[in-house]
Amino acid sequence: xxxxxxxxxxxxxxxxxxxxxxxxxxxxxxxxxxxxxxxxxxxxxxxxxxxxxxxxxxxxxxxxxxxxxxxxxxxxxxxxxxxxxxxxxxxxxxxxxxxxxxxxxxxxxxxxxxxxxxxxxxxxxxxxxxxxxxxxxxxxxxxxxxxxxxxxxxxxxxxxxxxxxxxxxxxxxxxxxxxxxxxxxxxxxxxxxxxxxxxxxxxxxxxxxxxxxxxxxxxxxxxxxxxxxxxxxxxxxxxxxxxxxxxxxxxxxxxxxxxxxxxxxxxx
Numbered sequence: 544x545x546x547x548x549x550x551x552x553x554x555x556x557x558x559x560x561x562x563x564x565x566x567x568x569x570x571x572x573x574x575x576x577x578x579x580x581x582x583x584x585x586x587x588x589x590x591x592x593x594x595x596x597x598x599x600x601x602x603x604x605x606x607x608x609x610x611x612x613x614x615x616x617x618x619x620x621x622x623x624x625x626x627x628x629x630x631x632x633x634x635x636x637x638x639x640x641x642x643x644x645x646x647x648x649x650x651x652x653x654x655x656x657x658x659x660x661x662x663x664x665x666x667x668x669x670x671x672x673x674x675x676x677x678x679x680x681x682x683x684x685x686x687x688x689x690x691x692x693x694x695x696x697x698x699x700x701x702x703x704x705x706x707x708x709x710x711x712x713x714x715x716x717x718x719x720x721x722x723x724x725x726x727x728x729x730x731x732x733x734x735x736x737x738x739x740x741x742x743x744x745x746x747x748x749x750x751x752x753x754x755x756x757x758x759x760x761x762x763x764x765x766x767x768x769x770x771x772x773x774x775x776x777x778x779x780x781x782x783x784x785x786x787x788x789x790x791x792x793x794x795x796x797x798x799x800x801x802x803x804x805x806x807x808x809x810x811x
Contacts, residue, residue: 545572545605545606546572546573546574546603546604546605546606547563547568547572547573547574547604547605547606547608547690548573548574548575548576548595548600548601548603548604548606548607548608549573549574549575549576549608549610550575550576550597550600550607550608550609550610550611550619550623551576551577551609551610551611551612551615551619552575552576552577552582552583552586552594552610553610554662554665555610555636555660555662555664556575556608556610557586558664558665558669558694559608559610559636559664559690559691559693559694560573560575560586560590560592561590561694562664562667562693562694563690563693564590565667565693566692566693568693570590570591570592571592571593573590573592573593574592574593574594574595574600574603574604575587575592575593575594575595575600576594576595576596576597576600577594597619597622597623598622598623598626600623601622601623601626601627602626604631605630605631605632606631606632606634606686606690607623607627607631607632607633607634608634608636608690609633609634609635609636609637609645610636610637611637612637613637613638613639613640613806616635616637616640616644616645617648620645620648620649621648624648624649624650625650627649627650627653628650629652631653631654632654632656632683632686632687633645633649633653633654633655633656634655634656634658634686634687634690635655635656635657635658636658636659636660638659638709638713638803638806639803639806639807640657640807641657641702641807642655642656642657642674642675642676642677642702643676645657645676646676646677646678652678653676653678654676654678654679654680654683655675655676655678655679656673656674656675656676656679656683656684656687657673657674657676657702657705658671658672658673658674658687658691659671659672659673659705659708659709659712659713660691660695660713661712661713661715661716662716663695663716664694664695665694667693667694667695668695669691669694669695669696670695670696670698670712670715671691671695671696671697671698672697672698672699672700672704672705672708672712673687673688673691673697673698673699673700674699674700674701674702674704674705675699675702684699705803706800706801706803706804706807707800709799709800709803710796710797710798710799710800710803711796713803714796714799718792718795719748723744723745723748726740726744727740727741727744730743730744751765766780
């Protein structure tokens with residue numbers, strides 16, 4: 544079985560590791576690297592995988608998954624460069640790091656895949672978009688898909704779309720949590736205990752998301768089913784429209800996409 548090395552065992556690195564194990568990968572086929580020695584030992588004990596230095600992990604691996612912070616990527620690539628050989632797949636989950644950046648710091652012809660994940664991967668409900676570098680084959684993309692599907696859904700896109708993906712699904716959970724916070728606060732203002740308001744909002748969110756997925760209906764259709772003429776929902780939606788909430792969301796996501804472009808071009 545091919546060996547996969549995960550470079551950087553932070554939250555997303557551990558999420559991917561645990562997802563692969565749940566999906567049936569053998570611990571012996573997985574390697575992790577971790578700068579914090581104590582955390583590395585804890586992960587090795589918890590999951591039964593090997594913890595190696597970056598260079599040793601790169602020598603061992605067929606698939607190299609880079610999950611370090613963007614500012615640490617150049618140093619990591621310098622450490623593993625000479626150990627990346629033809630046939631390896633290099634998969635990067637670092638925000639704003641382009642395939643061109645990776646390819647320029649790896650051996651000529653290296654097969655690179657760029658991934659934009661999101662945090663619901665923590666509960667196996669992630670949404671990851673993957674984009675191929677210029678030397679990627681179908682097999683390399685399929686390997687990346689297989690890895691990421693262990694903790695959610697995977698979509699293939701051209702790299703030019705990843706700034707938009709970052710704005711929609713990458714940052715998207717934060718927008719949802721923001722709305723949930725506001726709805727809970729409204730419940731408290733209306734006299735509900737906070738725990739009660741939280742349960743009402745979270746279950747409503749879960750139910751609405753399930754309806755969207757399972758019915759396949761357009762959100763406008765589902766919204767109109769709840770919006771009786773002259774009723775409570777219409778009164779609430781009128782207020783949201785008066786405050787230009789829909790336009791605010793569009794502008795917010797445009798700002799996120801622009802910031803993603805800035806980060807990808809090296810503007811911190």
